Amino acid sequence: MVRAPCCDKMGLKKGPWTTEEDQVLISYIQKYGHGNWRALPKHAGLLRCGKSCRLRWINYLRPDIKRGNFTREEEDAIINLHEMLGNRWSAIAARLPGRTDNEIKNVWHTHLKKRLHKNNKITSSTCSTSNLTSQSADPEYVNFESPTMHTSMSPQPSSSDDVSSVNNASAATGHDMIKDEKIEFVAPFPEIDDSFWSEALSADNSGDIPLEFSEGTNDDSTHPQFPVTSNIDDGMNFWFDLFIRAGHGGTPELPGF
DNA sequence: AATCTCGGCAACCGCCCCGAG
DNA sequence: CCTCGGGGCGGTTGCCGAGAT
Incomplete structure (x- = not known):
């Protein structure tokens, strides 16, 4: 069973997200949530694969993300x-x-x-022999x-x-x-x-x-x-x-x- | 000032797991 | 039980900016 990568479909964008794309994704998820990541980009009008959307949301756009340096x-x-x-x-x-x-x-x-x-x-x-x-x-x-x-x-x-x-x-x-x-x-x-x-x-x-x-x-x-x-x-x-x-x-x- | 090198980070890739049918 | 599809995860890549030369 070989599954084609989700981004193999022609026409899907890759690479860094633009602020416009971010806004579309944020407003869509705020309105409808993310029931199905694969279907989300189509419904939201994004030329991204679902995985990419999910990653962007999880790693960057989620409102509870804490930005900044690690303490x-x-x-x-x-x-x-x-x-x-x-x-x-x-x-x-x-x-x-x-x-x-x-x-x-x-x-x-x-x-x-x-x-x-x-x-x-x-x-x-x-201190090779110590237990420090x-x-x-x-x-x-x-x-x-x-x-x-x-x-x-x-x-x-x-x-x-x-x-x-x-x-x-x-x-x-x-x-x-x-x-x-x-x-x-x-x-x-x-x-x-x-x-x-x-x-x-x-x-x-x-x-x-x-x-x-x-x-x-x-x-x-x-x-x-x-x-x-x-x-x-x-x-x-x-x-x-x-x-x-x-x-x-x-x-x-x-x-x- | 121009070029090079390196580090940091966002994003992608591919595999695995799990649930539904 | 088997197949399939979606979600999740870890590894890796590649771009970009900062510092060094």
């Missing part, structure tokens, strides 16, 4: 998650609010791989590490991310990260922005999973107060729960679509 915290999170999940960019993206798999993949290949490579060099030349992490060997590394976290974190069920796939990823990358249903990793504090909070709070409001923090009384009342706990595991679980509850385990529901 150090995000980069560290990517490194940690990559260690856990391997090259499963979509799974990693699911844990980084507002970031796309493509973006993360690019950052990995352009920045983080080099950084890790550099760190490994330093590590192997300076590569990150802690980086003189520039800002240490966001908590004490090593043991958690029974269950990867959020989504189309591309379930327990078995995590295990597969671990096997595929040769990492034996999951033992006795516990994942050992170093969790950085994620950068929290307003969209993250609104999603976390709306997840709370949906009633699916009760959030246990209370509304804050600081300047921005949309920001809840963090739970105060002396138990580091609880604190870390709180952060991870928030990520998961924020609905990034799959394609987020977009308001109004």
Whole structure:
């Protein structure tokens, strides 16, 4: 069974998107949603294949995309998650609010791989027998590490991310990260922005999973107060729960679509 | 000032998975 | 159970801009 590539059809445009095309795609999806990506370009009047439209929307036009440089915290999170999940960019993206798999993949290949490579060099030349992490060997590394976290974190069920796939990823990358249903990793504090909070709070409001923090009384009342706990595991679980509850385990529901 | 080199990023390609018929 | 089509994912490419020479 050989299927012709979807863009093989004559007359379909390839290459960079114009602002006009972007506008057409945005307004169409805002009006009608994207039930069927293959049919979408025809209905919207775009000379693009469905895949191209989908990619453009997912990676660039979606309203919940966070633009701009990755923070150090995000980069560290990517490194940690990559260690856990391997090259499963979509799974990693699911844990980084507002970031796309493509973006993360690019950052990995352009920045983080080099950084890790550099760190490994330093590590192997300076402390080859120690059990220091590569990150802690980086003189520039800002240490966001908590004490090593043991958690029974269950990867959020989504189309591309379930327990078995995590295990597969671990096997595929040769990492034996999951033992006795516990994942050992170093969790950085994620950068929290307003969209993250609104999603976390709306997840709370949906009633699916009760959030246990209370509304804050600081300047921005949309920001809840963090739970105060002396138990580091609880604190870390709180952060991870928030990520998961924020609905990034799959394609987020977009308001109004 | 012109040319070259390199890095970053958007987009494409092809394969895989899964659900419907 | 098998086939087919759509969606999703990861790898790769190629363009463009910035910095170096």
